[in-house]
Amino acid sequence: METLGSRIARLRNAQKISQTELGNRCGWEKGQARIGNYEKDKREPALPDLRALAKALGVTLIDLLEEAPSAVTEHRGDYNYSPSATDYALVPQYTACGAAGHGQLNDHVEVKGGLVFKRDWLTRMGLRERHLHVIYVQGHSMEPTICDGDVVLLDETQTTPRDRRIYAIRKPDGELIIKRLIQSIAGGWMIRSDNEDKREYPDQPISDTDIEQIKILGRVVWHGGAL
Known part of the structure; x- marks a missing residue:
């Protein structure tokens, strides 16, 4: 099971940015240490921090908090529909x-x-x-x-x-x-x-x-x- 910390690390690495750069994007002092603690699951981000992380990583709050790919599907007609952040x-x-x-x-x-x-x-x-x-x-x-x-x-x-x-x-x-x-x-x-x-x-x-x-x-x- 992917943890929130490993998900943050995965999304950050996908953008090829450092922990320091991600912390800077969030506007945090000592951002590298903070991101490091989050990625190691030593600290749990508060809601404002989660929103800042999602924005800095270019994803929705759903993408940040949910495991990927989503296991939730809804059958519509002849195909499976995955709930999106739009809906x-x-x-x-x-x-x-x-x-x-x-x-x-x-x-x-x-x-x-x-x-x-x-x-x-x-x-x-x-x-x-x-x-x-x-x-x-x-x-x-x-x-x-x-x-x-x-x-x-x-x-x-x-x-x-x-x-x-x-x-x-x-x-x-x-x-x-x-x-x-x-x-x-x-x-x-x-x-x-x-x-x-x-x-x-x-x-x-x-x-x-x-x-x-x-x-x-x-x-x-x-x-x-x-x-």
């Missing part, structure tokens, strides 16, 4: 987990491949590829809407709380939770779990002032999981 967007998937339960600490986050979404669907939904990422969900507090082990698609531009929407929220102690926000008629908000067991997953009232202090990382705009 599909590869949204990076982070190793971070959002807890549908009592909170999940993520001290270290890496990018591990991603999920592919049709570009026309993203357009219909009003979503922009560069503002999206995918994470796993752990816990049972959002069942039956979102289950343990599901993946969710986050739009990081949607950080203003809206009534009855589901968000990824980072609590002051650093825990990452996936919850629904409910606006109270009497004022303030509720951080609510969809699970009906309120003894285990009680509502958490929060004032209008306090909700401005919590860190909303993005709104959950799609989820998928096993049946």
Whole structure:
């Protein structure tokens, strides 16, 4: 299996450029050491670094993150069709987990491949590829809407709380939770779990002032999981 590091090296060698030159194209100081660590899989590039690498190598983000050749094909008529970067967007998937339960600490986050979404669907939904990422969900507090082990698609531009929407929220102690926000008629908000067991997953009232202090990382705009 080709790793991300070996793929970066392969694409760089195909262009016959050095690690130093690739680092310079990305605009990085000490670029040679950085590229060297990436190619040896000693470090995992963050999303902005992946975009810079893809641009510097003259490839799409899909080409950079996917193994080549792609094993994903769709049968159309009498021939096999391979999804292209023109029709599909590869949204990076982070190793971070959002807890549908009592909170999940993520001290270290890496990018591990991603999920592919049709570009026309993203357009219909009003979503922009560069503002999206995918994470796993752990816990049972959002069942039956979102289950343990599901993946969710986050739009990081949607950080203003809206009534009855589901968000990824980072609590002051650093825990990452996936919850629904409910606006109270009497004022303030509720951080609510969809699970009906309120003894285990009680509502958490929060004032209008306090909700401005919590860190909303993005709104959950799609989820998928096993049946």
